[in-house]
Amino acid sequence: MNVLDVNDICKSFDGKSILKNINLSIAEGEIIGLIGPNGAGKTTIMKMIAGLVPEDSGTIKVCGTLLNDDRNKYLSSFSSIIENPSFYEMLSGYDNLNFIRKVNNVSIEKMKNIIEFINIGDALKNKVRTYSLGMKQRLSLGIALLTEPKLLILDEPTNGLDPEGVMELRKLITESAKKNKMSVLISSHILTEIDKMCTRVLFIKDGQLIENEKVEKDKENQTIILTVKDIDVIYEKIKDIDILKKITTEDNRIYLYVNKNNTPKLMSILMKNSIEYENIEISNNSIEEIYKDIYLGEGKDE
Numbered sequence: 001m002n003v004l005d006v007n008d009i010c011k012s013f014d015g016k017s018i019l020k021n022i023n024l025s026i027a028e029g030e031i032i033g034l035i036g037p038n039g040a041g042k043t044t045i046m047k048m049i050a051g052l053v054p055e056d057s058g059t060i061k062v063c064g065t066l067l068n069d070d071r072n073k074y075l076s077s078f079s080s081i082i083e084n085p086s087f088y089e090m091l092s093g094y095d096n097l098n099f100i101r102k103v104n105n106v107s108i109e110k111m112k113n114i115i116e117f118i119n120i121g122d123a124l125k126n127k128v129r130t131y132s133l134g135m136k137q138r139l140s141l142g143i144a145l146l147t148e149p150k151l152l153i154l155d156e157p158t159n160g161l162d163p164e165g166v167m168e169l170r171k172l173i174t175e176s177a178k179k180n181k182m183s184v185l186i187s188s189h190i191l192t193e194i195d196k197m198c199t200r201v202l203f204i205k206d207g208q209l210i211e212n213e214k215v216e217k218d219k220e221n222q223t224i225i226l227t228v229k230d231i232d233v234i235y236e237k238i239k240d241i242d243i244l245k246k247i248t249t250e251d252n253r254i255y256l257y258v259n260k261n262n263t264p265k266l267m268s269i270l271m272k273n274s275i276e277y278e279n280i281e282i283s284n285n286s287i288e289e290i291y292k293d294i295y296l297g298e299g300k301d302e
């Protein structure tokens, strides 16, 4: 059974369609990255899953349960940190954790393990209002993990963290997902972190999710970009090379798409055939390039 099943969700605000027929399933242990520019609808999707915003149409199931069928079961299956985490600022980090522990009937033992895991140290005794942003993020993660959720929803958890904080948070998230067989849905504008942390990446564009298959596929491929003088002649000479997955042109450039393993072979074929070019570039189809391709129209035409 999937941990999350989002089926055909639509959402409009003030008559403006924000999300159109969103479908998304998350299996146990998957870490799914949600990417999109400001206002794309990332927070709205997360709020709908968390039951904070109602969907206009469609259904959402967490661990097979609809919110309206069994509210308690639904809400106890996940934890979420959406927008700024809120604490009892005048209480210590320990007392914040302990309060949530008691409300949710979690053992002291479990809380001690989490305290060790989030590694705030002696500062756990201090009032939360004295905490840095990084410490607050760690504490909120600790609180979210207390109930051992099957699904963790994190909306831009790396916001405002320095690079070291971002790396530490990534480690905490991936370790806890592995340890607890927990699934994670995470949004962030830090593309490289998402790329490193996630098992799948989804992009929202024009209210729709872009199939991750494209991203997965692109990760194993490279694009060789030749800048040439006489594009028609060169194109004719190389268009039928059998290891090419695709060949496209734009202005005086030819884009050759190959599986990464075939790049050396392609280079030697170009040499053997005395293909002349003014410039050659190898692009790794990194997440930044996929992002540019999707949102900034810097992709190549078929």
Ligand SMILES: Nc1ncnc2c1ncn2[C@@H]1O[C@H](COP(=O)(O)OP(=O)(O)OP(=O)(O)O)[C@@H](O)[C@H]1O
Pocket: 013, 014, 018, 036, 037, 038, 039, 040, 041, 042, 043, 044, 045
């Ligand atoms: N309660 C609301 N009322 C009206 N419009 C809303 C409401 N909540 C969100 N929106 C609009 O929906 C769109 C999507 O917002 P959302 O916060 O989900 O985007 P986002 O992808 O999370 O953006 P960001 O990266 O800036 O956090 C935006 O145009 C926003 O103004």
